[in-house]
């Protein structure tokens with residue numbers, strides 16, 4: 585039984601800066617969190633999910649490795665990113681902001697170093713959409729949402745949709 589629920593735009597948890605997790609001391613939390621996150625990602629048919637989206641402010645995200653070439657990795661714990669390359673525009677969405685898809689500029693390449701659930705560190709050099717997905721998920725760990733990166737004009741155009749999401753899901757998603 586999953587106890588954690590998907591957090592939607594308007595949930596304060598999505599705006600907090602998340603803390604690192606101690607893999608050896610917090611194994612139980614990590615295990616239940618990852619199982620809930622995988623369940624949410626599967627149910628919602630998402631590309632990725634960060635822990636705050638499941639209601640936990642810890643530095644963990646998962647990505648769908650069937651959709652993205654991540655050399656077999658799908659769990660990223662305490663990730664550190666280095667981004668490079670030209671800015672590249674592509675379309676993004678977010679499970680926490682349903683129905684909104686916008687083109688966002690991001691650096692084309694990402695090197696990510698993280699830990700897997702066994703506590704083994706790994707490093708990946710990614711580009712294009714995999715690099716973008718890692719940047720999007722990592723932003724969640726700092727309380728940043730992709731709509732924050734829109735131009736003021738685009739932001740104004742989706743303002744009503746955002747407040748609709750807040751009204752429709754916001755209150756409910758705070759109950760864990």
Ligand SMILES: [Zn+2]
Pocket residue numbers: 677678679680720721724
């Ligand atoms: Zn997202």
